[in-house]
Amino acid sequence: MPRQIVLASRPSGWPTEDNFAVTEAGRPELVDGQVRVRNLFMSVDPYMRGRMNDTKSYVPPFQLGEPLQGGAIGSVVETRSPDLAEGDLVLHNLGWRDEAVLPARHAQKIAAIEGTAGLSPSAYLGVLGMPALTAYVGLLDIAALKPGDVVFVSGAAGAVGSMAGQIAKLKGAARVIGSAGSEEKVSWLREIGFDAAFNYKAAPVFGQLREAAPEGIDVYFDNVGGDHLEASLAVLSTYGRVALCGAIAHYNATELPAGPHNLGLVITKRLTLRGFIVSDHQDRAPAMIADVSGWLRDGKLFHTETVVDGLDQAPSAFINLLRGHNTGKMIVRL
Amino acid sequence: MPRQIVLASRPSGWPTEDNFAVTEAGRPELVDGQVRVRNLFMSVDPYMRGRMNDTKSYVPPFQLGEPLQGGAIGSVVETRSPDLAEGDLVLHNLGWRDEAVLPARHAQKIAAIEGTAGLSPSAYLGVLGMPALTAYVGLLDIAALKPGDVVFVSGAAGAVGSMAGQIAKLKGAARVIGSAGSEEKVSWLREIGFDAAFNYKAAPVFGQLREAAPEGIDVYFDNVGGDHLEASLAVLSTYGRVALCGAIAHYNATELPAGPHNLGLVITKRLTLRGFIVSDHQDRAPAMIADVSGWLRDGKLFHTETVVDGLDQAPSAFINLLRGHNTGKMIVRL
Numbered sequence: 001m002p003r004q005i006v007l008a009s010r011p012s013g014w015p016t017e018d019n020f021a022v023t024e025a026g027r028p029e030l031v032d033g034q035v036r037v038r039n040l041f042m043s044v045d046p047y048m049r050g051r052m053n054d055t056k057s058y059v060p061p062f063q064l065g066e067p068l069q070g071g072a073i074g075s076v077v078e079t080r081s082p083d084l085a086e087g088d089l090v091l092h093n094l095g096w097r098d099e100a101v102l103p104a105r106h107a108q109k110i111a112a113i114e115g116t117a118g119l120s121p122s123a124y125l126g127v128l129g130m131p132a133l134t135a136y137v138g139l140l141d142i143a144a145l146k147p148g149d150v151v152f153v154s155g156a157a158g159a160v161g162s163m164a165g166q167i168a169k170l171k172g173a174a175r176v177i178g179s180a181g182s183e184e185k186v187s188w189l190r191e192i193g194f195d196a197a198f199n200y201k202a203a204p205v206f207g208q209l210r211e212a213a214p215e216g217i218d219v220y221f222d223n224v225g226g227d228h229l230e231a232s233l234a235v236l237s238t239y240g241r242v243a244l245c246g247a248i249a250h251y252n253a254t255e256l257p258a259g260p261h262n263l264g265l266v267i268t269k270r271l272t273l274r275g276f277i278v279s280d281h282q283d284r285a286p287a288m289i290a291d292v293s294g295w296l297r298d299g300k301l302f303h304t305e306t307v308v309d310g311l312d313q314a315p316s317a318f319i320n321l322l323r324g325h326n327t328g329k330m331i332v333r334l
Numbered sequence: 335m336p337r338q339i340v341l342a343s344r345p346s347g348w349p350t351e352d353n354f355a356v357t358e359a360g361r362p363e364l365v366d367g368q369v370r371v372r373n374l375f376m377s378v379d380p381y382m383r384g385r386m387n388d389t390k391s392y393v394p395p396f397q398l399g400e401p402l403q404g405g406a407i408g409s410v411v412e413t414r415s416p417d418l419a420e421g422d423l424v425l426h427n428l429g430w431r432d433e434a435v436l437p438a439r440h441a442q443k444i445a446a447i448e449g450t451a452g453l454s455p456s457a458y459l460g461v462l463g464m465p466a467l468t469a470y471v472g473l474l475d476i477a478a479l480k481p482g483d484v485v486f487v488s489g490a491a492g493a494v495g496s497m498a499g500q501i502a503k504l505k506g507a508a509r510v511i512g513s514a515g516s517e518e519k520v521s522w523l524r525e526i527g528f529d530a531a532f533n534y535k536a537a538p539v540f541g542q543l544r545e546a547a548p549e550g551i552d553v554y555f556d557n558v559g560g561d562h563l564e565a566s567l568a569v570l571s572t573y574g575r576v577a578l579c580g581a582i583a584h585y586n587a588t589e590l591p592a593g594p595h596n597l598g599l600v601i602t603k604r605l606t607l608r609g610f611i612v613s614d615h616q617d618r619a620p621a622m623i624a625d626v627s628g629w630l631r632d633g634k635l636f637h638t639e640t641v642v643d644g645l646d647q648a649p650s651a652f653i654n655l656l657r658g659h660n661t662g663k664m665i666v667r668l
Binding site (some may be wrong): 225247261264271276 | 384559563564578590591592593594595596599602603605606607608610
């Protein structure tokens, strides 16, 4: 019988395995227009932490006792829709379960992209998926990257951050700096083309960032918040731009986080801070896929995945993601 | 002998009269290209507080023992430039003194504007000057005001705030809300067309703002920072925009101010926060003057001044400005 992972309780602070439970899912009959999808890969993403809280936000909270949701890639095993055939590979949003039953119009058939035949289908959850679009839109549209910019990316070894840094270079940034939480990640960032990288756990962010960017930065791509944001405000140049993408430093906080003490610099330096949610920008997916697939074909873009096997490992994969135990995209293979 | 006001010492926290001294200025001979201007009106503005500190910012700090500077209106009394004649009324940046000697190219001759003959020349320091341009650019360019927006302006009874609120209405805002620091100012805001106004000293900002804008706000014009900014982030609607113009709540702080605790809302609500300095936007002055002079002619725009007499009163006028003892533009008549 197919299984699913449900929200057993809401975490206060850091989630634990107790907040999740594996249950049997049943196998309902399809109705007209539906398909049954055998999931092959599912995504765990930092934003899911917000959905575990019972608070109104841009996506509704997960419900207690109900299966979690999230990006997944699967194969159609049964269809009552003329739009999808058995064996079709699809991207959809009912991860955290072995099998998903959904209207065919909620599943996106994965089209072959020339020159990317060697990619795992899981790429559509990472380097060709939501994290890539997040990086692409955040840099190009929200932060309005210009050739010659000096760019700083926090959480740079993650799925979004590693794409953001590389896209910045490929789109003409003069210099790209990344922060990450271990020496291994810092080494990897240098391998994939970051001009400078530092371990934020080794010393305060401000000093390391100032050293890496003695002339200042023009763009900050923020995945972290907290001291990373405060240090960036201090180091940004006049007319600098900040794309606020995530604030993983705060996701498990049980108290209201302190805001940056130097927000007055936004005025004196004429900075722009702009928050965004990738789902508002689906219209940019074709441009991203065209660029990214070209870079992959030409060997100009590096990506990696941290892959965990088995649905029952999804909760620990998610918890480890929040703890930064991944390099590149965190994937659960089902 | 003409007098001037010099910086006697740098304030720590709130400035006091001891930080200023009146000295004799001398009357140097003009060299070619210079003019001597008898000042008639001078401006005191909140941004001058920043120049009293010895810190690098967008304008250099005032120097100890040297006369202060700032916007002034005067009459040319002696000229060695073909560009300005005796009796010309000019706007320039050497206030805080009875007489100014400067290159003619640093003085801007005030051209007659049709239909504004009844205005005091001091208007060029306020309703037709830098505060008006600040409000105009902040609302229209930085916050990208759209017809139908709900707009909140803090420090709304000041020179910039009172213009910002009125310009918002005149440019099609659906509803304009202002905050000020006394019941008298709140009454005045209602008289000049604010749809709602509240006294931020009477109760917490958040509750009063939420009550005045139960459906949320689209634009926040920030002159204050602090709890005003935090409350606005809480009340802003999705895709809301913040023009960060000033942070008078922090100008006399001796410790680093706390940042807003809810900056994460910038992401979930997709907000844009943008700081600006009016001097970057002089190219917009003709459009502002065309609009404002038209509104003045048509009786659609209200303005007031708090006028103090005498150069030796300028320090107390400035201190009172920082304490909020002005309604509309604070002017010193010399």
